[in-house]
Amino acid sequence: MNITKKTTLPFIGISATVVGGLQIFLYEPLIAIAQAQFDGVPLRLIMEIILTIAAHSTIISIVPLLLAAFNKVAISYTILILFISIYIQIAVGINSIGPTVSAIAFSILIFYASTKASELIRHFRAK
Structure with missing residues (x-):
């Protein structure tokens, strides 16, 4: 397909x-x-x-x-x-618009935080 x-x-x-x-x-x-x-x-x-x-x-x-x-x-x-x-x-x-927008914003924040945390872990492992 x-x-x-x-x-x-x-x-x-x-x-x-x-x-x-x-x-x-x-x-x-x-x-x-x-x-x-x-x-x-x-x-x-x-x-x-x-x-x-x-x-x-x-x-x-x-x-x-x-x-x-x-x-x-x-x-x-x-x-x-x-x-x-x-x-x-x-x-x-x-x-349902308010909860949906807040869930989307929360998902973006979780993605951003997990990305920064993984970069921080890589940084400390490299040292």
Whole structure:
């Protein structure tokens, strides 16, 4: 498989999974009403859910996919997580942007601290 496909397929999978889960959660009352009225879920409602999932997951993953195409994979995952938290805020109303931004900042600080610690250990081993 091509390197670009290997890096872009997880972005599509992650965004489709999150958006699909939220959309099923949002459409749950309509699905229950349709099952009570028609003894099953109409094809029109299923197609509407699938189209909504496809459109929203495409919108969420456009920028991370472009960044992944230019081999900026770590930044792509960060942007994807940030866009997913913004989507959760818009779709469901759960404020997840603040904790996501703080988790990203905390991860950057941990990476920076571990890099500096490893450089310090190498420095003392060299002496």
